[in-house]
Amino acid sequence: MTTAPDPYALPDVSDITVSVLGGTGEQGRGLAKRLAAAGQRIIIGSRSAERAEEIAAGMTGDVRGATNAQAAAEGEIVIVAVPWDGHGELLESLADELAGRIVVDCVNPLGFDKQGAFALDVPEGSAAQQAAGVLPESKVVAAFHHISAVLLLDDDVESIDTDVLVLGDDREATDMVRALAARIPGIRGVYGGRLRNAGQVEAFTANLISMNRRYKAHAGVRITDV
Numbered sequence: 001m002t003t004a005p006d007p008y009a010l011p012d013v014s015d016i017t018v019s020v021l022g023g024t025g026e027q028g029r030g031l032a033k034r035l036a037a038a039g040q041r042i043i044i045g046s047r048s049a050e051r052a053e054e055i056a057a058g059m060t061g062d063v064r065g066a067t068n069a070q071a072a073a074e075g076e077i078v079i080v081a082v083p084w085d086g087h088g089e090l091l092e093s094l095a096d097e098l099a100g101r102i103v104v105d106c107v108n109p110l111g112f113d114k115q116g117a118f119a120l121d122v123p124e125g126s127a128a129q130q131a132a133g134v135l136p137e138s139k140v141v142a143a144f145h146h147i148s149a150v151l152l153l154d155d156d157v158e159s160i161d162t163d164v165l166v167l168g169d170d171r172e173a174t175d176m177v178r179a180l181a182a183r184i185p186g187i188r189g190v191y192g193g194r195l196r197n198a199g200q201v202e203a204f205t206a207n208l209i210s211m212n213r214r215y216k217a218h219a220g221v222r223i224t225d226v
Contacts, residue, residue, distance in 0.1 A: 007191070010179040011172075018180065019043040019075025021068045021082055021090070024055050027106065028081030030152025031144060034160075036061030038183040045071025072097035077104060077180060079144065080131065084109045084120070087127055092134040099137035102173045104180075105198075106144035108205040116210050119203035126199035128167065141168035141177045142198035143189070145205055148218035159186030162220025165201050167192045190223050 018035055022028045023044030036042045036059050045068040046052035052065025072078055072094045078101050082090055087107050091098070107127040109120040124130040128142035143166040151157050164181040166189050168174040178189030192201060204221075211219045 009175075010182060010189075011176055013077070013176055013179045013183070014039060015041075016076045016176075016180075017041045017043065017074060019045055019066075019071035019078045021045040021071060021078060021080050021094075023065075023071070023081065024048075024051050025081060025083070026149035026153065027144075027147075028079070029055060030147070030149045031079060031081065031106075032063065033059050034152055034184045035180070036063045038185070040180075040183060043071045043075055045069075069094060069097055072101070075101065077102045077176065079104045079106060081106055081144075083107075084127065088130050088134055091131050095135055095137070098135050101138050102176060103131060103135055103138045103140045104143050104177055105131045105140060106142075108145055108202045110206055110209075116213065117206040119206050122199065125196065126202050128195055128198040128202070132195060139168070139170045139173040140195060141166060141170075141173050142192075142195060142201060143167070143177050143181065145201055146208055146221050147187070148212070148220065151218050160184060160220070161186050161222075163187070163223050164189045165192035165221065165223075166190065167195055167198050167201060169195050190226060 020028045020032045023032050024046045032042050042063045044052045044056050044065045049067045056063040056065040105128040132140040166174050166177045181189035
């Protein structure tokens, strides 16, 4: 009789090189900082290699800076933490470098007005689905949408109490991203479904921003009974 795979089992990703495109922005910088502190080998990507190298020099661990193209070509797992404006254009320009890679899209397509944050309509359904459309040779996974950059960058915060919803169509890739999330103290990676369900996960960030403004907090997400 075949034994069903353990849904809680995680692969060892400690030796994998992780690149962060847009790694000089707050979210990308925060993720790079936390993963490097956990012992992950990190490449910070930016439009400016000099800016990326400057940010990398201020971090603890095995971290270096590069252009986005260099980072895309050298990372085994590549986190996309760039602004929504220009997201598709950048990824399309890096399709060759990202071929064969696990691409983790954490971009939230949001707008802001006097009433606060709101989700933008994305023709493809989500930023992650847009990424999958322009990166047919990559394994695209959606994750890391709901972590406060303020907490990630705060040296006084030792553990970040939140779950990371991980969505994708390749189970091996989602398991690797779940394992990567778990490298950050306090965080657990939870499989959240197929990539087609990424839209509501990205959009929920607008709700979290509203909560944080109302309660002056840095709210995250916890999934119960899993």
